[in-house]
Amino acid sequence: MKLKTLSAVVAGSLMLGLAAHAEQVVKVGTLSDYAPFEFKDATGKLQGMEIELNDVMCKQMKVKCEYVTMDFDALIPALKAKKIDAVLAQMSITDERKKVVDFTNLFTLAPVQYVAKKGSGITENPATLKGKIVGVQSGTNHESYLKTRLPKDKSGIELKIYQSLDQAWLDLEAGRVNAVLADTTVSYDWINKTGKKDGFNYAGKAINDVAMFGEGTGIAVRKGDALKDKYNAAIKQILSDGTFAKANKKVFPFSIAPASK
């Protein structure tokens, strides 16, 4: 029985290999620890909402997508160095990034919120964070927001920067940081999986700062790459045919679909 499945898998992958010969291969750079968007499960298989949607889009674009995982702050350099062709990592569309890469149209919304222990008194008001330590992931808008808008010498907020968000959560639990600033979406996943039982939750409302955080996330490609138009068509398609809503519902009770214009 087992042998049968195995040979079927082998035959299947052989066929895939043959088919891939004709198709264009798109290397998609992503993260391995950004649940529920993209993460590796216990067996090391990459999955998540964005992976699921991207698989559908790749089929629509008639390309073969290969995933490459790395740290968030390595994604844009890798894109520029042509190690990858697209960045699918909940990357917010900001003016700063637009200088070096092209973005597709809005793919998801990504509100930003602090997470802290219940009763900590921390809210989106910077005054409540004076003398506190905030953890963020390296290379994110959250890092630049705190550095630009609330530098330590003015706000009294100390910054701790992590290579991955997982490590920031660990340090929040250990009490090395008082709060973590991250996207409401990924925080939702962590709070419900691990944070809640230890009394962690959102602290205050989402921060409203479009200049810093952008309107939402998109898929980044190299400047002038025609891949952008293909992706735009595919995004339009999955937003209108319900694929997006279905995948969204699986992980969040709230919608992160961009408002249709």
Next chain:
Amino acid sequence: MSLFDDYYTLLIESGPEILDGFIVSLKLLAGSCFFAFLLAVPLAIARVSENAWLRQFARTYSSIFRGTPLLVQIFIFYYGLSQFEAVRNSVIWPLLGDSFYCGITVLALNLTAYMAEDVRAGIMAVPHGEKEAATAYGLSKFQCYRYIIIPRALSIVTPVLGNEVIAQLKATALVSTITVLDMTGIVRRLSARSYTTDALIIAGVIYALTTLTISLVVRFAEHRNTRHIRR
């Protein structure tokens, strides 16, 4: 010429930040080497002790710290231990809770294992006649180690210890993974911000120059230590 300009601008803009990071790196190096050396000598003596328990303890310590990657040790000490409530409430938390001190601790414990092996090799290399002569003069066991064996052993292994220090300089870069802003931590951040590797290249040059300086110091120390056998 524009390449030179790029580096020049980078140095002007971020030089002070890189310097801060470099100082943190040097502190990590000096701190961990100091404590590792203090611990390595007793551990090396334990390694050649006649007491089987002591010998076994020293051997186990060495194989644990030399047998696992430093990065794994850093993660275990920093993220692993902090998950236990008991550790967070214990007296060692001020040490492990702070990423810089936690970094120094792990670097020192790791280097101790390597240095102890080197010192042990030195102890074994001290000519037997010298040890016998010391005993014949009526020196106690402690005096034997204090005045004869350890000084001789250390001068024999000076170049090897110097190598360990150089290797340790590069090992300090690993603590940037636990949020310590050493030189590597700083330049990684700078690179991420500018999407280039210029800052990393500058750090590489600084590391190389530091290594060169350390090896000159080691050569000088070696020269001094062997003056009695030079002609």
